[in-house]
Amino acid sequence: xxxxxxxxxxxxxxxxxxxxxxxxxxxxxxxxxxxxxxxxxxxxxxxxxxxxxxxxxxxxxxxxxxxxxxxxxxxxxxxxxxxxxxxxxxxxxxxxxxxxxxxxxxxxxxxxxxxxxxxxxxxxxxxxxxxxxxxxxxxxxxxxxxxxxxxxxxxxxxxxxxxxxxxxxxxxxxxxxxxxxxxxxxxxxxxxxxxxxxxxxxxxxxxxxxxxxxxxxxxxxxxxxxxxxxxxxxxxxxxxxxxxxxxxxxxxxxxxxxxxxxxxxxxxxxxxxxxxxxxxxxxxxxxxxxxxxxxxxxxxxxxxxxxxxxxxxxxxxxxxxxxxxxxxxxxxxxxxxxxxxxxxxxxxxxxxxxxxxxxxxxxxxxxxxxxxxxxxxxxxxxxxx
Amino acid sequence: xxxxxxxxxxxxxxxxxxxxxxxxxxxxxxxxxxxxxxxxxxxxxxxxxxxxxxxxxxxxxxxxxxxxxxxxxxxxxxxxxxxxxxxxxxxxxxxxxxxxxxxxxxxxxxxxxxxxxxxxxxxxxxxxxxxxxxxxxxxxxxxxxxxxxxxxxxxxxxxxxxxxxxxxxxxxxxxxxxxxxxxxxxxxxxxxxxxxxxxxxxxxxxxxxxxxxxxxxxxxxxxxxxxxxxxxxxxxxxxxxxxxxxxxxxxxxxxxxxxxxxxxxxxxxxxxxxxxxxxxxxxxxxxxxxxxxxxxxxxxxxxxxxxxxxxxxxxxxxxxxxxxxxxxxxxxxxxxxxxxxxxxxxxxxxxxxxxxxxxxxxxxxxxxxxxxxxxxxxxxxxxxx
Numbered sequence: 108x109x110x111x112x113x114x115x116x117x118x119x120x121x122x123x124x125x126x127x128x129x130x131x132x133x134x135x136x137x138x139x140x141x142x143x144x145x146x147x148x149x150x151x152x153x154x155x156x157x158x159x160x161x162x163x164x165x166x167x168x169x170x171x172x173x174x175x176x177x178x179x180x181x182x183x184x185x186x187x188x189x190x191x192x193x194x195x196x197x198x199x200x201x202x203x204x205x206x207x208x209x210x211x212x213x214x215x216x217x218x219x220x221x222x223x224x225x226x227x228x229x230x231x232x233x234x235x236x237x238x239x240x241x242x243x244x245x246x247x248x249x250x251x252x253x254x255x256x257x258x259x260x261x262x263x264x265x266x267x268x269x270x271x272x273x274x275x276x277x278x279x280x281x282x283x284x285x286x287x288x289x290x291x292x293x294x295x296x297x298x299x300x301x302x303x304x305x306x307x308x309x310x311x312x313x314x315x316x317x318x319x320x321x322x323x324x325x326x327x328x329x330x331x332x333x334x335x336x337x338x339x340x341x342x343x344x345x346x347x348x349x350x351x352x353x354x355x356x357x358x359x360x361x362x363x364x365x366x367x368x369x370x371x372x373x374x375x376x377x378x379x380x381x382x383x384x385x386x387x388x389x390x391x392x393x394x395x396x397x398x399x400x401x402x403x404x405x406x407x408x409x410x411x412x413x414x415x416x417x418x419x420x421x422x423x424x425x426x427x428x429x430x431x432x433x434x435x436x437x438x439x440x441x442x443x444x445x446x447x448x449x450x451x452x453x454x455x456x457x458x459x460x461x462x463x464x465x466x467x468x469x470x471x472x473x474x475x476x477x478x479x480x481x482x483x484x485x486x487x488x489x490x491x492x
Numbered sequence: 493x494x495x496x497x498x499x500x501x502x503x504x505x506x507x508x509x510x511x512x513x514x515x516x517x518x519x520x521x522x523x524x525x526x527x528x529x530x531x532x533x534x535x536x537x538x539x540x541x542x543x544x545x546x547x548x549x550x551x552x553x554x555x556x557x558x559x560x561x562x563x564x565x566x567x568x569x570x571x572x573x574x575x576x577x578x579x580x581x582x583x584x585x586x587x588x589x590x591x592x593x594x595x596x597x598x599x600x601x602x603x604x605x606x607x608x609x610x611x612x613x614x615x616x617x618x619x620x621x622x623x624x625x626x627x628x629x630x631x632x633x634x635x636x637x638x639x640x641x642x643x644x645x646x647x648x649x650x651x652x653x654x655x656x657x658x659x660x661x662x663x664x665x666x667x668x669x670x671x672x673x674x675x676x677x678x679x680x681x682x683x684x685x686x687x688x689x690x691x692x693x694x695x696x697x698x699x700x701x702x703x704x705x706x707x708x709x710x711x712x713x714x715x716x717x718x719x720x721x722x723x724x725x726x727x728x729x730x731x732x733x734x735x736x737x738x739x740x741x742x743x744x745x746x747x748x749x750x751x752x753x754x755x756x757x758x759x760x761x762x763x764x765x766x767x768x769x770x771x772x773x774x775x776x777x778x779x780x781x782x783x784x785x786x787x788x789x790x791x792x793x794x795x796x797x798x799x800x801x802x803x804x805x806x807x808x809x810x811x812x813x814x815x816x817x818x819x820x821x822x823x824x825x826x827x828x829x830x831x832x833x834x835x836x837x838x839x840x841x842x843x844x845x846x847x848x849x850x851x852x853x854x855x856x857x858x859x860x861x862x863x864x865x866x867x868x869x870x871x872x873x874x875x876x877x
Contacts, residue, residue, distance in 0.1 A: 313732070327700045
């Protein structure tokens with residue numbers, strides 16, 4: 108049964124072709140901090156379009172937010188924002204920039220050690236309002252209130268979230284994603300796919316529409332993903348992917364149902380230790396996680412096999428396994444290698460480092476049933492190597 | 493392709509078992525106008541629960557909002573609200589009460605003829621904030637900003653909508669729907685079903701996730717509807733129906749895709765002239781509308797047949813027809829008769845009255861292609877008689 112839940116998501120989505128041109132009507136007449144990444148918006152023309160639109164506004168810039176945004180980098184933006192007394196943040200980029208902007212928004216008015224927002228779940232009681240221009244469909248950060256931030260000095264990657272960090276608006280202009288590199292496109296599809304499975308692949312609770320919605324997202328990504336990760340640009344396909352990635356993590360799928368964010372939790376460590384792209388870290392772990400946890404996830408794996416992949420033959424276990432194989436083949440078809448050894452060296456040191464980290468944090472019962480222990484994680488890493 | 497759209501829906505959904513107990517934490521400490529219907533909340537205990545919760549608040553009551561809420565009735569509530577200077581409206585009931593509350597909220601501060609809000613789309617620039625306690629899943633009004641209001645003196649039934657009328661919160665407590673009459677349950681399922689088809693059964697635009705989501709809602713209603721419209725009460729089923737009816741009309745399905753509200757438009761006239769329940773008016777019209785408009789809707793009807801009803805055999809036309817037959821049988825299984833003659837007398841006068849009305853209003857091009865003319869409507873009424 109659907110458990111009790113609250114849902115309130117006030118983000119104003121401004122979706123479609125050339126909706127970036129409407130940006131000025133959404134920006135307040137206040138001191139704005141423009142934050143962006145490592146320069147792709149200067150190459151694809153988005154930066155120039157924004158400067159032209161905002162020329163009459165008071166704006167300071169902070170560039171250089173990297174993939175898996177770093178606390179160390181973001182704190183420089185926090186200092187700038189405090190010094191300039193910014194009143195609004197405009198994030199232009201993909202999920203890393205948007206996540207980074209959420210942290211900046213929460214950290215500027217925060218009193219105390221800003222790292223405690225991530226490390227200790229310190230309560231955030233105020234945040235600078237922010238808006239986004241999304242230039243990479245993947246994380247859904249444009250329509251949720253969470254963020255994942257890394258710390259270089261300690262190789263940590265941690266989550267925080269607060270309703271105060273819902274963007275006021277998110278402009279989703281498909282023309283801004285035309286020049287994305289294929290690797291980023293592929294990672295985006297994998298990310299949206301695994302966001303969905305993390306909110307679906309648990310145990311059955313008879314939340315029928317939730318299941319159908321999750322399967323809808325997975326089917327759409329399977330249908331459109333290969334057409335999207337392609338040298339040519341198709342506006343219809345891009346629209347479908349941009350809409351779908353947003354829907355995969357705007358909160359609806361997890362309302363009142365169990366979730367299991369184990370793949371993300373372990374994946375964050377692979378990124379922190381070995382620098383895998385976020386999408387890569389998920390693609391390498393999903394097959395092993397679901398093979399290992401098959402006894403607990405069997406009913407939903409069979410449902411996934413039948414409804415998403417159209418598997419009709421075989422025992423329950425055979426259907427589940429077939430669906431996992433088809434999913435791995437799908438990731439490969441997108442160009443994402445699904446073996447950790449393709450990206451990293453040192454199985455034994457990796458196993459130890461990651462399982463130690465979970466033990467140190469006291470995260471020893473991941474998974475919807477609390478059975479993904481550090482030992483299980485070591486097995487999964489070995490299976491995925 | 494998905495057309496450009498804006499989506500912002502700030503309703504706070506408070507869903508689940510006994511969430512009504514949380515009501516006081518959502519109510520402002522202001523002068524409240526409590527509005528409800530014709531007494532079912534006094535029989536099922538909801539009224540007493542609310543009075544117990546709100547005993548320390550300043551509240552005036554307005555009872556007696558009927559199904560297909562009447563302008564004449566609502567204007568009495570508007571007068572009361574003005575006299576008492578109410579600052580918040582709490583609507584407790586089904587879609588009619590919630591729709592009525594939205595009109596009251598918009599009309600209290602309105603300067604000029606309040607009927608013009610409906611008749612002439614007069615601009616609403618202010619509204620009293622409102623919250624809802626939903627006691628009948630059907631209309632989705634708890635999570636949208638629109639309302640349909642009838643005028644007794646002229647037999648009219650018209651729509652208005654404004655973002656100012658999004659509820660601040662909607663409490664969706666499944667324990668409040670336990671004692672619903674089967675007829676209201678069945679009507680609710682039909683209503684949610686036809687809300688979905690009106691946003692889906694047009695021409696293909698390759699909005700893949702939109703289509704999958706619509707099909708998800710239809711499948712869930714087909715799976716759960718008969719279990720819900722049943723003498724016994726199953727909490728799981730009730731939760732799924734309540735969640736699904738909300739999702740059918742909270743705005744997502746129609747973002748950036750064509751819609752066709754013809755069945756509702758003609759159905760409103762059947763209700764206005766002959767008093768059919770809203771759900772009944774939709775159930776009688778859907779089969780004939782889709783048979784008549786099959787040439788224009790063929791591709792989507794085939795998709796509906798294949799994906800929702802699992803029809804695999806036959807020509808495109810045969811598949812489409814089979815799906816329409818299965819849908820009609822589904823409505824019948826819920827206990828809803830699908831012939832107009834079961835509810836009304838006088839085919840010829842009805843045809844003339846309704847087609848004249850559409851001509852008088854200048855509504856002579858309904859449908860996604862503008863081809864549902866008054867003459868077509870007459871044919872559909874005859875086919876559905």
